[in-house]
Amino acid sequence: MIEIGNMQIATDDPRLWAAVLGVVLIAALFWLLIATGRRANRSGQAVDALAGQVGQLSVFMQDLGSNQTRLSENLRTVADTQASGQTHVIQTMERRLSEVTAQVADRLSDTNARVARQLAETNTQVAERLAENALKSARTLSDMQERMTETLSGSSEKSAKQLTELQERLATIDRAQSNIEKLSGDVLSLQDILSNKQTRGAFGEIQLTDIVGKALPSDSYTLQATLSNGKRADCLIHLPNPPGPIVVDAKFPLEAYETLARAEGRAEQEAALKQLGAAVRVHIKAITEKYIIEGETADGAIMFLPSEAVYAELHARLPQVVREGFAARVWIVSPTTCMATLNTMRAILKDARMREQTGAIRKSLKQLHRDVELIGERAGKLETHLRQANDDVSGILTASTRAGKRADRLDNFDFEELSAGAPEPLPLADAGANDTE
Template identity: 55%
Template structure:
């Protein structure tokens, strides 16, 4: 009985071992199944993006195919448009070329006419220039003659007197003035204007300090300029003094006289750079005038003479 019981116990132990082994095997199979299922799941997840990319590629391939078709149509349209544009460009160029040729022909014809006219005008102007050159040569000879006249003191004085006579004769009636009039002191005035009292007859005497003025203009250094200034002042002062002493006579002439400078340049130099000489003339009752200011002064005198004669006629 004990032997049988041992067998049964041994068999139970074997069965228990087999059961445990089977359970272990089942557990391992379950684990393997789980691992396999996980790997299969991972493979499925890896294949899914690949499938999506394949789908995207199919779409891009389709889009490229559509784009190629559109490009082919566009190229055909561009080719047709280019052909039309080239034809229009050729027509435009031909028209422009024809217009340019016509304008060039017209311009050349007009240029020929203008050239002919210009040559004619040029010949006329050359003839005028020849005539002007001849006049300039005559004027140059006259200038040289004038320089010769002004270089001599006596002829220079005569030049001033002639210019004064011309101005007076144009401004005043002939019976209102005397040329080269002799005063009671024996002095001879270049011009004596018979103004009514007051102020009475007034003398105009011509003075021309040309040498002193030319020295002033031609001075090259300070020493020459200083000497020229001194000479110019001395010359003008002497003229003022001579006129004041000779031609202002109480009871016979006006209380003043005019010193006529026949050169506007000398007159301008005097007033611009030597105002003290002008003031000295005022103090001596000697008023310095140029050809322009002399004419203005004579016009005033003419008005005075006219007014005096009108009063005489009214009184008569």
């Protein structure tokens, strides 16, 4: 929009463009006149032409003036029309604005009423929920108080119980401590015993006696038995021939093993190991010479080791010594393997005793067979007697049934019919004869 005085003209109005075009044409004519004036000095002929052009220009200017007059009149008309249109538009907008204002006021009043109602309902619901939450909170608090009370009481009881258990455990620990102290004393006593060669040999004999007593019957072995060569065996087991009585020796030299256990360096351990092997070889030779007597004992003997550790050490690091013992018919056993060996001997003793009792067993079997035959005969006789008794019982039942039937007939007998036309009664003898028929 272009504002000229009190008038506003749109940029797309054709009249504006016509005025602009007229101004441009006038400027062009002035430029032509100036150009023609400059050329008049050069040529006289151009004056005539310029005079014709000036005439034409005057005519054009007159037309342009008339057009400008019309243009101004049109512009006034347009301005008047626009003023009246603007007034109408302003009135319409004011009317519409008042209507919209009224509608907005009505809607605001309705909205305020609805909001007030909703606020009232919300306040009511909030109050109810607050009351419910207060009740729930009160109940929850009471439940929590009860649970806390129960928990505290339970915790008190548990604490008291734990304190009691702790006191009992402390007492147990005290007892265990006293037992440990006692055990320490026992270990020291055992160490004192093992440090003495005689007492150590007695310890092995006691252990061997305990194992043999649990595995074999008391009459199948003898402790500290004296042989024909005057040597005393720690235990002589009376096995049947073959192999015959076998000796068990429990006097193993533990000094060499203790030296090996105390050895620290490699060279010291190897020297102690050789010393242990030599001591075992010497003991195997002594057992062979003392306890293997031809015609009196078995052709072998048993070397009892009172420790599993010594047995494992020999088999792990000195297997050649164990093989030499086998070659010399001296079997090396530990407490575990000794028990297994004694169980095998027990089976041998049991088998030998069963062979000794074979004759008595056969005699008892014959007597048992005769008794079975007698039972069969007596059972046959009893079956015959039972069959006869069954027949007698059947006869008794048959006679009882017939007697019952006769009693029924006598009970239902009509004496009036008999007196009217009944035949003469038969004699008692005939009646008895008919009954038997």
